[in-house]
Amino acid sequence: MTGGGTWSLKQAAGSKLVIYFYPRDMTSGCTRESQDFRDLAKAFRKAGTLIVGVSRDSVASHEKFAAKESLAFPLLADTEEKVCKLFDVIKEKTLYGRKYLGVDRSTFLIDASGRLHEEWRGVKVPGHAEAVLEAAQRL
Secondary structure, eight states, rough: OOOOOOOOOOGGGTTTEEEEEOOTTTSHHHHHHHHHHHHTTHHHHHHEEEEEHHHHEEEHHHHHHHHHOOSSOOOEEETTTHHHHHOOOOEEETTEEEEEEEEEEEEEOOOOTTTTEEEEEESSSSTTTHHHHHHHHHH
C-alpha cells in the first residue's frame, strides 16, 4: 500500500469498492488509467464508492507514482501476486515475440455488502473509468 501501511477489505465495509489492477507504475497506459480514476474520484465518493489500485510494483514505486500523479486513493503493492491470483488477473502475454506472465488490466466493482457486482477484463483505458463510474452510480 502507498505509505507502507496495510489495507484490508474491512476498510471498505458499507461502501462500494472499485479495485483496478494495472501492469506497472509510470507506464503510459497505467498512468492514464490512474489519472482517469483520480479525475473522477470526487464523483466516485459522491456515489459512495472507494477506489483501490493494485499492481505487482513495490511500495516505494507506488509512493513515487502516487506523489507524481497526485493520487488520493491507495495503491496496493502485491509483490507476491496473492491478490492478483485471487482475482485471476495474471495472464500470459506476448511482447516483441517474447511470452511472459503479466497483469491483465482488469477492474472489479464490489457492492456495499461485499459481493462482486461487475468485472471488466482486458480493459482498454479510454473511457473505462467513466464506464466504471456509471456502473457504480447505478448500484
